[in-house]
Amino acid sequence: MPAPLTPRPPAQHRAPKDAGLTLVELIVAVLVLSIALVGILRLQSGSRATLGGEAGRTLALIVAQNRAAERLLPPALQPASGAPATMASQDWTIEEAWEPTAGGLSELRLTVSSTQNPSARAALVAYIAGPTP
Template sequence: MRRRLMRRDRRRADGLTLLELAVAILVLSIGSMAALRVSDQSRLAIGGEAPRLLARIAARNRAEELQLYGPVGAPLPGQVTLGGQRFDLDTSTEATAGGLLRTTVTARAASGEGATLVLYLPREPRR
C-alpha cells in the first residue's frame, strides 16, 4: 500500500499538468501583448518628434530674423519650407513695461506638430 502511495506522489511531482501549462502560456501571452503595445506607443511618440524638431528650428530661424531686421522691418513670409515640410509661422508682438517688445513666434506643421518661442526685442533694431 505504501508503495502505491509513493508512486502516485512521484507522478504528481514529476511534471506540469495541462492546466498549469495553459495558465503559464496565458500569462506569458498577456505579458507579451502588453510589451508590444508599449513599444508601439513609443514608436508613435518618437515618430512625431521630427516635425516638432523642425518646427522648433523654423521658430528659432524666425526669431533670428526678427533680431536682425527688427520687429518693424520688412514683412517676412508666413510660410517656410524646412526638411521638405511646410510650416505656418505666426508672430505676435506686445509692448512690455520695460520698453521692450515681447514677441511670440509659433511654427506649426500641416500635421499639427508645432513649437512656440518667446523673445524680447528692443523697439529699434540694432545698427
C-alpha cells in the same frame, strides 16, 4: 537466546505527487506569458507613434527659433512679417504677434505650424531689445 534476525522488506521508492507539470498548468503558463507579450508589444507601438510625432514638433520649434533669430538682423535683411518658411521639405506657416513690455523690450510671440503635418506645431516667446516694429 537472542531473537532471530529477520530481513527488512526493501524500501519502496514512490515519486511525490507534485513532480512535474500537468498539461493544464503548462497551458495556463503559456496563456499568461502570451498576454504579457501582447501588452508589451502594444506599449512599444504606442511609444513609437508618440516619438514619431515629436520630430515634427521639434522641426516647428527650430523654425520658430530661426524666425526669432532673423528678427535680430538689420531690417533690410529680415523676411516680411508672417512670411512662410520651408525647412526639411515642409512648408511652415508662421504667425507673429508683437507687444511692448514695461522694461523697454519687445515681446515676440511666434506660432509655427506645418501645412503638411497638422501635429507639427510649436509656440515660442522671444524678447528683443528695442521698440516694437
